Amino acid sequence: MKLLLIEDDALLAETLADVLRLEGHRVTTLQDGREARQQLSHADHGQDLILLDLNLPHCSGLEVLAALRQCDAKTPALILTARGAIEDRVKGLDLGADDYLAKPFALDELEARVRALLRRQARDASLQIGTLNFDSLAQRFTLGGEYLNLPPREQRLLACLMRHTGEPVDKVRLASEAFAGESLGDNAIEVYVHRLRRRLANSDVTLHTVRGLGYQLVSS
Amino acid sequence: MKLLLIEDDALLAETLADVLRLEGHRVTTLQDGREARQQLSHADHGQDLILLDLNLPHCSGLEVLAALRQCDAKTPALILTARGAIEDRVKGLDLGADDYLAKPFALDELEARVRALLRRQARDASLQIGTLNFDSLAQRFTLGGEYLNLPPREQRLLACLMRHTGEPVDKVRLASEAFAGESLGDNAIEVYVHRLRRRLANSDVTLHTVRGLGYQLVSS
DNA sequence: ACGTTACCTTACAATTCTGTAAGGAAGAAC
DNA sequence: GTTCTTCCTTACAGAATTGTAAGGTAACGT
Numbered sequence: 001m002k003l004l005l006i007e008d009d010a011l012l013a014e015t016l017a018d019v020l021r022l023e024g025h026r027v028t029t030l031q032d033g034r035e036a037r038q039q040l041s042h043a044d045h046g047q048d049l050i051l052l053d054l055n056l057p058h059c060s061g062l063e064v065l066a067a068l069r070q071c072d073a074k075t076p077a078l079i080l081t082a083r084g085a086i087e088d089r090v091k092g093l094d095l096g097a098d099d100y101l102a103k104p105f106a107l108d109e110l111e112a113r114v115r116a117l118l119r120r121q122a123r124d125a126s127l128q129i130g131t132l133n134f135d136s137l138a139q140r141f142t143l144g145g146e147y148l149n150l151p152p153r154e155q156r157l158l159a160c161l162m163r164h165t166g167e168p169v170d171k172v173r174l175a176s177e178a179f180a181g182e183s184l185g186d187n188a189i190e191v192y193v194h195r196l197r198r199r200l201a202n203s204d205v206t207l208h209t210v211r212g213l214g215y216q217l218v219s220s
Numbered sequence: 221m222k223l224l225l226i227e228d229d230a231l232l233a234e235t236l237a238d239v240l241r242l243e244g245h246r247v248t249t250l251q252d253g254r255e256a257r258q259q260l261s262h263a264d265h266g267q268d269l270i271l272l273d274l275n276l277p278h279c280s281g282l283e284v285l286a287a288l289r290q291c292d293a294k295t296p297a298l299i300l301t302a303r304g305a306i307e308d309r310v311k312g313l314d315l316g317a318d319d320y321l322a323k324p325f326a327l328d329e330l331e332a333r334v335r336a337l338l339r340r341q342a343r344d345a346s347l348q349i350g351t352l353n354f355d356s357l358a359q360r361f362t363l364g365g366e367y368l369n370l371p372p373r374e375q376r377l378l379a380c381l382m383r384h385t386g387e388p389v390d391k392v393r394l395a396s397e398a399f400a401g402e403s404l405g406d407n408a409i410e411v412y413v414h415r416l417r418r419r420l421a422n423s424d425v426t427l428h429t430v431r432g433l434g435y436q437l438v439s440s
Numbered sequence: 441a442c443g444t445t446a447c448c449t450t451a452c453a454a455t456t457c458t459g460t461a462a463g464g465a466a467g468a469a470c
Numbered sequence: 471g472t473t474c475t476t477c478c479t480t481a482c483a484g485a486a487t488t489g490t491a492a493g494g495t496a497a498c499g500t
Contacts, residue, residue: 090328090329090332093332093335093336094335094336096339097336098336099319099336106310108310111310112310112313112314113313115313116313116314116317116318116319120318139359139375139379140376140400147400147401147402149372149402151457151486151487152369152370152371152372152375153487155359155372156359156360159359176290181367182367183489184489185488185491186489186490186491187447187448187490188488190446190447190449191448191449191488191489192488193447193448194447194448195487209446209447209448211446211447211496211497212498371456371457371458372457373457373458374457405459405461406459406460406461407459407477407478408458408459410476410477410478410479411458411459411460411478411479412458413477413478414477414478414479414480415457429476429477429478431468431476431477432468432475432476
């Protein structure tokens with residue numbers, strides 16, 4: 001995931017960026033408010049999450065946020081603010097921030113909040129892995145540009161796996177997430193997996209089994 | 221908006237509930253953890269936002285949260301927790317909470333956070349008409365609380381109609397939006413409509429035909 | 441190596457979905 | 471009214487999906 005960190009304290013910025021990189025994200029940092037505003041004032045800035053300090057040189061964080069929300073209501077923004085500045089936080093949330101963190105904060109907490117925001121964002125984005133795409137608006141899969149018509153059970157299975165791209169999903173979880181409220185035969189999921197694999201053959205997407213942990217989609 | 225406040229301190233609960241009611245929300249309160257878990261462990265609890273104290277009698281707030289997320293990944297949950305219990309907050313966020321507030325907190329801040337969560341929720345609102353609901357996360361329909369399993373063609377037809385709730389959708393549009401890239405028989409859509417109607421019979425949702433303009437969902 | 445467990449594959453019958461066609465009903469236009 | 475058009479309903483055969491069972495394979499622990 002691509003994160004943009006806007007923070008004028010260079011030391012803090014580097015520390016945070018490192019922590020987030022360890023979590024597997026690509027992090028860009030900016031020190032200057034005006035620059036940030038410029039970069040965020042067109043819709044395709046390409047970021048998945050903005051971390052924004054409110055106290056910036058040249059242009060306050062609130063202004064940056066306002067500029068961001070003017071052209072992009074979707075990308076989540078997490079505000080970093082000095083403890084006690086409640087007013088600012090309230091203003092920030094009402095301006096369209098999704099969350100804030102009061103300095104000083106525990107790094108664990110930062111990570112947890114970033115995870116929470118990215119998880120939520122992942123819910124609405126159209127899911128993609130390799131040439132396999134799930135358009136959440138049209139409710140349809142495409143594979144290599146072609147529509148992929150799946151029976152309901154396989155569709156739910158695949159959608160669930162795509163929602164958890166990168167991590168293996170075990171059968172119990174699949175049963176409760178993808179087939180909630182439906183009766184499932186003994187080895188039903190294994191059979192669905194098998195049938196899905198047949199459809200995904202000759203594509204760049206493979207349904208790996210992670211023994212003991214579940215199934216996982218990977219693009220080769 | 222309907223809020224559920226789960227907080228064992230009766231005095232605090234009433235204060236908060238009053239504040240939120242002043243903002244125009246309908247607030248229900250619960251004191252007991254076990255009761256809360258029970259009420260939230262089926263998907264159609266009907267709440268728009270859960271405010272959850274972690275320190276509850278009989279059943280911890282984290283358990284309540286886990287039970288909620290088991291059957292409903294959608295409804296935002298805001299955790300209320302004692303200041304300093306960072307561990308709990310991190311756990312809560314990773315369990316699927318959307319936000320937390322450390323006690324004691326300013327009422328302004330509570331209001332701002334509730335607004336932020338409800339605003340966000342409105343963005344990815346699930347489609348609803350009468351008791352018919354389309355959960356865009358789970359990719360599933362429910363009708364009167366029951367899952368409604370539809371064949372792919374009927375599912376696309378219904379999803380398309382729900383996306384245009386209120387306006388009639390004509391056959392050409394249905395063909396291109398719901399069945400893009402698929403060959404359609406002469407009167408195929410009429411047949412699908414007929415089959416869908418059979419399934420929606422005995423519900424509060426009707427599929428009206430607006431002669432010359434298309435089909436339209438209405439809740440009676 | 442052995443047994444155990446988890447997972448794979450296959451096959452088949454039962455069910456459900458799909459396309460097509462044909463005839464009927466209802467509204468609009470004349 | 472009549473005619474035309476649009477939409478409804480029904481039925482049926484072909485196709486696809488689903489549940490189930492049975493036997494196979496591969497990884498794992500001891």
